[in-house]
């Protein structure tokens with residue numbers, strides 16, 4: 001693979017691929033970032049999401065991913081949004097799972113209408129899996145943060161995209177509020 005000129009540092013990676021697709025957009029200070037604004041960014045995302053060995057970055061794959069990301073974002077706002085569901089289902093219609101028995105073990109392969117559907121289909125299918133626990137897909141509790149996460153904590157108490165990012169900022173803000181309250185008391 002050719003070396004890319006710049007790798008853009010995302011504040012949060014490592015979430016399941018559907019959530020990780022949403023997290024290609026983030027806000028730093030007042031600046032909005034979108035990793036999927038270029039083919040280089042797409043190649044980086046395929047690397048970071050673990051899809052790179054299977055799928056290639058191309059303009060068609062990027063188009064499919066952007067419409068999938070938009071559908072996912074709308075479905076998190078309203079899980080019953082019929083247009084967003086139709087958009088997601090249209091993506092899912094471009095792949096099908098073939099199951100078989102392989103030397104005594106269950107195996108499956110996914111077949112796509114075209115390879116360019118691979119990344120979008122994989123993210124859409126992952127979203128269906130995550131929807132088994134719908135309350136665990138959440139947005140960061142910082143209103144200024146647009147990141148999402150899939151809460152795998154035992155009690156489902158995760159609030160922040162990351163403790164080192166928004167979690168720390170909230171802690172510092174509470175600390176300052178207490179200090180101010182102490183001074184005026």
Ligand SMILES: [Zn+2]
Pocket residue numbers: 140141142145146147160161162165166
């Ligand atoms: Zn956050």
